Amino acid sequence: MMVSVDGFFEGPEHDLSWHNVDAEFNEFAIEQTKAVGALLFGRRTYELMKSYWPSEQARQGDPAVAELMNTAPKIVFSTSLAGGQETEYWRNVTLMKELKKSEIEKLKEASQKDLGIFGSNNLCVQLMALGLVDEFRIMVNPVAIGKGTPLFYGLPGRFKFGLSESRQFASGNLLLRYRPA
Amino acid sequence: MMVSVDGFFEGPEHDLSWHNVDAEFNEFAIEQTKAVGALLFGRRTYELMKSYWPSEQARQGDPAVAELMNTAPKIVFSTSLAGGQETEYWRNVTLMKELKKSEIEKLKEASQKDLGIFGSNNLCVQLMALGLVDEFRIMVNPVAIGKGTPLFYGLPGRFKFGLSESRQFASGNLLLRYRPA
Numbered sequence: 582m583m584v585s586v587d588g589f590f591e592g593p594e595h596d597l598s599w600h601n602v603d604a605e606f607n608e609f610a611i612e613q614t615k616a617v618g619a620l621l622f623g624r625r626t627y628e629l630m631k632s633y634w635p636s637e638q639a640r641q642g643d644p645a646v647a648e649l650m651n652t653a654p655k656i657v658f659s660t661s662l663a664g665g666q667e668t669e670y671w672r673n674v675t676l677m678k679e680l681k682k683s684e685i686e687k688l689k690e691a692s693q694k695d696l697g698i699f700g701s702n703n704l705c706v707q708l709m710a711l712g713l714v715d716e717f718r719i720m721v722n723p724v725a726i727g728k729g730t731p732l733f734y735g736l737p738g739r740f741k742f743g744l745s746e747s748r749q750f751a752s753g754n755l756l757l758r759y760r761p762a
Numbered sequence: 763m764m765v766s767v768d769g770f771f772e773g774p775e776h777d778l779s780w781h782n783v784d785a786e787f788n789e790f791a792i793e794q795t796k797a798v799g800a801l802l803f804g805r806r807t808y809e810l811m812k813s814y815w816p817s818e819q820a821r822q823g824d825p826a827v828a829e830l831m832n833t834a835p836k837i838v839f840s841t842s843l844a845g846g847q848e849t850e851y852w853r854n855v856t857l858m859k860e861l862k863k864s865e866i867e868k869l870k871e872a873s874q875k876d877l878g879i880f881g882s883n884n885l886c887v888q889l890m891a892l893g894l895v896d897e898f899r900i901m902v903n904p905v906a907i908g909k910g911t912p913l914f915y916g917l918p919g920r921f922k923f924g925l926s927e928s929r930q931f932a933s934g935n936l937l938l939r940y941r942p943a
Contacts, residue, residue, distance in 0.1 A: 586900070586923060586940070587913045588769010599920065719767070723925050723940065727917040732768045736908035739780065742767060744904050744934040753925040753943075757936065759767070759904065 582700060582732060583720050589729030590702055595629075596729070601722040603752045607646065613718075614649040618694030623704035624659035630699075635671045656688070656696075658704055680704070682711045689713075706735045709761075716760055717742065723753035763881060763913060764901050770910030771883055776810075777910070782903040784933045788827065794899075795830040799875030804885035805840035811880075816852045837869070839885055861885070863892045870894075887916045890942075897941055898923065904934035 583600055584590050591597055614620075622630065633639050634650040654673045658680050677684070685708070689696060695715075698705055708714050719732070733740070741762035748756040764781055765771050772778055795801075803811065814820050815831040835854045839861050858865070866889070870877060876896075879886055889895050900913070914921070922943035929937040
């Protein structure tokens with residue numbers, strides 16, 4: 582999850598223009614995506630990603646990440662989406678209507694690699710409540726944006742973490758790795 | 763400034779009960795307070811500190827910090843406070859009715875040591891707008907609290923930082939040091 586210094590994962594009207602992205606970040610994103618067996622999405626993030634990664638712009642401007650995002654197995658949680666959303670470049674999509682703890686546990690067991698979530702705050706908060714998130718990677722961008730939606734918006738109470746590691750990027754981004762306490 | 767992982771400096775009704783404080787933190791707080799020539803406060807933080815540090819509880823439970831806080835020169839910015847607020851244990855208080863850039867610059871020049879602000883979010887945001895803050899020290903506590911007041915609440919727009927350093931505490935706290943970009 583990318584966040585601002587003041588703790589927002591998006592500005593007003595889903596503004597992400599403050600994201601501080603450079604070559605080192607892209608390399609990290611590629612490594613991270615390669616290490617993931619499947620990507621979990623909430624509906625909104627899914628639609629955002631689906632409108633970007635299969636595009637000509639993404640496949641030419643950012644070919645390595647685009648290739649990974651477009652071919653990786655993707656699981657979308659949505660009650661409103663219909664099935665059959667596949668396009669030529671946005672493949673391997675499974676739609677799940679319901680978020681069931683036992684189903685996620687089965688997915689985790691069946692997967693050789695870790696399951697990943699990029700963004701998808703609502704889904705993340707639901708998974709946290711079910712005790713299903715094993716690690717959090719929070720990238721603090723060196724900017725305060727004043728207004729927006731706070732990280733883990735919708736969390737019903739306190740959630741304690743243990744800090745595993747922090748990593749400083751040359752851009753001023755700081756990656757925090759937490760596990761549930 | 764102490765913040766939660768989700769970016770709040772206080773929970774609802776000024777809740778600070780999530781602060782993650784241990785011996786290492788206290789040692790850091792003592793060092794930091796010793797390094798400061800004068801402390802700047804907004805009205806609300808001033809009243810909070812004034813009701814705590816001179817108390818028997820603080821002076822017995824946390825004698826080193828209490829002694830430092832009680833004797834350090836303090837500058838309070840408030841239009842509503844009357845003068846003559848001193849008590850036996852809360853000394854060296856100067857009241858300033860107005861926040862003037864030139865006055866702060868004079869204070870900075872006249873002081874051998876750095877000026878410090880602990881908390882006082884509103885005052886901090888005003889000083890940021892005037893370009894008067896040289897360094898930010900943000901201590902990320904390893905807990906999300908779900909609701910509260912975001913760090914730098916009231917900031918009118920974007921504010922860019924450069925990351926100077928991060929320091930991991932055994933407690934899971936992480937200190938981020940930023941300068942204005």
